[in-house]
Amino acid sequence: MQINVVEYWLNYVSDEAIRNKIAVVEEGKETSFGELFDRAGVLGEQLIKNFSDTGRPMAIFLPKCAEQMAVDMAVLYSGNAYSNLDIRQPEERTKRIIEQLQPLCILTTSNLAAKLEQAGDVPVICLEDIQGEVYDLEVIKERLAGIVDTDPLCIINTSGSTGTPKGVVMNHRSIIDFLDQGCRVLDIGHGERIGSLSPVYFDIFTLEFYLILWKQAVFVCIPENLAIFPERLAEFLEEKQIDFICWVPTVMVNMANLDILAGHPLKKMKKVLFAGEVFPLKHLAYWREHLPQAEFINMYGPIEITVDCLYHKVTKEDIEKGELPIGKVFPNTKVYILDEEDKECQAGETGELCVSGTSLAMGYYRDKGKTERAFVQNPLNKAYIEIIYRTGDMVRRRDDGEIIFLGRRDFQVKHLGYRIELGEIEAVAVGMTEIDNACVLYDHGEKKIVLIYEGREEIPFRDIREGIGKVLPKYMLPNICYRVEEMPRNPNGKIDRKRLQDEYVCHKGE
Structure with missing residues (x-):
């Protein structure tokens, strides 16, 4: 052992x-x-x-x-x-x-x-x-x-x-479980050349770091400034013969928007893992089209469950259906989808994703109160102690067992009497040809849906509402739209929602 x-x-x-x-x-x-x-x-x-x-x-x-x-x-x-x-x-x-x-x-x-x-x-x-x-x-x-x-x-x-x-x-057991089970189901072998963009304080670094020490992978540090220069980044990947990446999708979205892979097909790339945020399907389709030899895997998991606990190997059918699962659970981990009354959801019902197993973190260091609120007794188990982590992520399970991510519980708002997921509006907005990236916020004081989008040109407000309205009901259409040259990023490479909230939304909450 x-x-x-x-x-x-x-x-x-x-x-x-x-x-x-x-x-x-x-x-x-x-x-x-x-x-x-x-x-x-x-x-x-x-x-x-x-x-x-x-x-x-x-x-x-x-x-x-x-x-x-x-x-x-x-x-x-x-x-x-x-x-x-x-x-x-x-x-x-x-x-x-x-x-x-x-x-x-x-x-x-x-x-x-x-x-x-x-x-x-x-x-x-x-x-x-x-x-x-x-x-x-x-x-x-x-x-x-x-x-x-x-x-x-x-x-x-x-x-x-x-x-x-x-x-x-995180303890030794949680890391061992994640690595043993993860490498097996993801088919990670020995000697990969990893192109690392993740900072050392981000959970993806944990996977990259231990792949060196266990699988004798080669850890290639990508210069930090290359993340904002997509063509130079692609040239670097080719020069260093990178065949494995695990990135936040934002960088890959930018590369797709600029059609970088047309001139840099990354022929050595074998495995593309992505995690941390939703990968818009039109950009994912672009990557799969230009890298037909590579396997694409959607990874899901907050750091509290040790990096990732769900995975999905992307297929052509995912793109055609217009729905990308976060997948199925890693071995030796259990997930539960609970409704507002802590009852287990049936297929098709929306609920909060909760996780149990030895991959769970030990809690928050020197913070008993926050630990006890997030790591709780499984309400479905009345017989013995079984700790689950409440992720705060809203999901539903399809009939085939695959789990679909819908958004954060704190991104779920009540608008005009309807309960809506802001992430669903984002996904539809990014699906529009003229929009390269999007973030949807809610002004609780004014009761308005705020769309901030990244695009080459200003799009008439009416056209945005009309485009989104082809997919979503009227009560989910943006009330205000702002165009930005480029989305602000936090140190992990994700969209900096707090900065956008501070700049574009006056009312932070009710």
Whole structure:
């Protein structure tokens, strides 16, 4: 039985054939597995000597790079949980996260340490001060002998409604379950060349990171600035011979809008995973048309269930039907669809998606109240304790068992007496030829549906309502429309709805 994730790679740290392979590719630099293992070992042994505690967070304040990955591994060697921080976020947010985490230490470089004046009494360790090439593997194994699979592995900080980010705690078992089951059903083999766009504090990075260490994949760091230059991004993918990506759809939507794949067919691409937001069908169809050799997989899951828990392998029929499922559940995970009275929904009925199984996160770090509200007893089970996570996502199950995502529960509004999903309006708007991307908000004070769209030209308001009205009833048509040159993005690459709300909607809620 596998107890901790380190077992994925600890047994082959001395295997010369693997040590000589390239693990991480950055701008102007390649790092072999041997170099990654040795750096992690040196750092890990030093952390063990410095800290006797286990199961505590250690904060990592570094950009995505081989050194950052070695530090994550070193923290695991010490029996603690890493928490990767965003080095570009406002200092006040970093301060709040550190106050919430109360980490044993913060690991960074001397040039970034200047940004950590708000760390208070938390020790700041500069990595330049820890050098060497030799370490004692037995010291690491001795520390790991005391770790069990339910011990925390990492903490991912996500937005919190109070202004203080929530620290989602994942343990070894949840990651092991996700990787074992996910790699099997998604047919992920060895040696993929991963084109990574995800920041280190985003859940997709978790999948990419462990594919290196378990499957000896090559992790290719895509320069951050390329996300806003679609043609240069495509050229990079071709140059680096990327055959595997797991991206938020927004970047792919932009590439489709500019017809980038016509000149850059990405012939090496084998597997395209997408997650985090809805992929508009017309853009997905464009990608499938230009990459016929690639498999496209829609992934679903909030970080609270450890990256993803549902998947769907896209077919031609999905495009023709105009409906893309979030799919079927991963093995060793259960999902329930509950109505407003906590009763199980039948096929075709709308309800909230709830998840149970060992892939669930442990809760929110040092926040018992929020944990108890989100991770609750399954109301369908009166016999024994069974914790489920309430995702807040509204879905329905089709007769064939596939699950359809309808939108967030907090994106569901009451308008003119009707309960409507704003996401449904977005999907129809994006389906219009003239609209490249869209975000639909609700002005609770004025009782109006607000459509913000991205398009090459201004579209007459009447034409927008007429186009959407061909699919949706009159009460779901936008009352106000705004055109933007480009949608604002948050650090994860998703549409920044809060920024749009602040700019275009005066009334934030009732």
